[in-house]
Amino acid sequence: MSTSTTAKMIRSFLFFTDTPVMVREPYRGHRSRASSSHSDRMRRSIRWSTMTSSEIHSTAVTESMEACVALFLALLLGHLLGDFVFQPGRLVVAKRHGWKGMLLHTGIVVLMTAIALMSDIERLLPALVLAGLAHLGIEYLTIRARRMMEANGLALFLLDQALHIVSLAIIAALMGNGVHPALGPWPVDTATLAFVCGLLAVMFLGSILAFEVRVLALGAADPGSTGPILRLDADRMLGFAERGAAFVIGLLSPMPALGILAFAPRATYALTLRARDRARQMSDAAVGLIICAVVWLLVVFASSSRL
Known part of the structure; x- marks a missing residue:
């Protein structure tokens, strides 16, 4: 590479001009111990493409x-x-x-x-x-x-x-x-990682949130010396299942609103109960629906946007 070409590349990078420069193509794979070997580094080092300095800056910010x-x-x-x-x-x-x-x-x-x-x-x-x-x-x-x-x-x-x-x-x-x-040890894409976090959030964090809303609105049956504690019982397991199902349906279905159907069994059952028990069941369903909708939006944003 000539001295004049090198000088143009440096000026292009420093002053963000649109002069094309040669840069390495960003490596988007997952880094592992094997990929740090000399041969892999050599293979990545020869991936070159022509980009303007503004594109270099934008790509660097995006990847960061x-x-x-x-x-x-x-x-x-x-x-x-x-x-x-x-x-x-x-x-x-x-x-x-x-x-x-x-x-x-x-x-x-x-x-x-x-x-x-x-x-x-x-x-x-x-x-x-x-x-x-x-x-x-x-x-x-x-x-x-x-x-x-x-x-x-x-x-x-x-x-x-x-x-x-x-x-x-x-x-x-x-x-x-x-x-x-x-x-863990397995490389995935951002969408998969966001999905797993979202599923855990709606299932487990959602159960605590629904419980605290219910206690605030309707009171606790057994406050205890350290505050009311949520037990792992059949009703909580049902909450895990319905929120998880609603979240998955919302992500996989062409009509995300179909996720509401996961709460239909609880709502139907609530209609057969007395007023206080019905309010408890409907409160859990409403909180579950809200947290599923919020987490769904966050996961879709994280999965579809290049930040």
């Missing part, structure tokens, strides 16, 4: 944001698994009583997050540590708030989850460079 989204979704997956799927009611009570329960819960969240980041765990170890520390700090603050404030359970739950999600978003924004979407 997509990497941040990939890390955020992986961290969110670990959070959903540790904070909902693998947090039984007894552990909720234990963490509200002292540090042992809180540390055990945080350890489970860290373990689930480590599994979610398994594909690149060595490089993402700082993100894992930060996520664990942030989770522990937020748990401490919200549990103290529960003891000291007279806020209702719904407000504390929403505050707790908002703080967790914001903390994960900050970590992803700071440390997401070069991250590719993966489901």
Whole structure:
């Protein structure tokens, strides 16, 4: 390459002119230990295409944001698994009583997050540590708030989850460079990872949200010394199934509104009950429908948009 050509390339990059320059084609595959071999690096290094400097800048920004989204979704997956799927009611009570329960819960969240980041765990170890520390700090603050404030359970739950999600978003924004979407050790696309997170959210987070709304509106049958605790019973299992079905139908059906049909059995059953029990069932159905709609919108956006 001549000196004049090199000078034109440098000027084009620095001043964002439209002079075509030679750049490497962005590698969009999942990085693994095998792909870091010399032969793979050589194969990727010869993928060249002609792009203008403005296209280079736009592509770099897009890929950086997509990497941040990939890390955020992986961290969110670990959070959903540790904070909902693998947090039984007894552990909720234990963490509200002292540090042992809180540390055990945080350890489970860290373990689930480590599994979610398994594909690149060595490089993402700082993100894992930060996520664990942030989770522990937020748990401490919200549990103290529960003891000291007279806020209702719904407000504390929403505050707790908002703080967790914001903390994960900050970590992803700071440390997401070069991250590719993966489901544990398996490379996937962003849409698949978003779908898994969405399904867990509507099924498990949705059950807690429906419970807190019901307690706020209708009261709790057994408040207990640490606040009402949601038990894993047949009614909760039904909620898992109907919200999960509504979410999947909404994503796979050409008419997303058909997801409403998943709540038809509960609504029909509610009509046969007394007023208070009917209100309880209809409240759960309404909250389930709302959270399915909101999460559906977020997943569709994450799956179809190039950020």
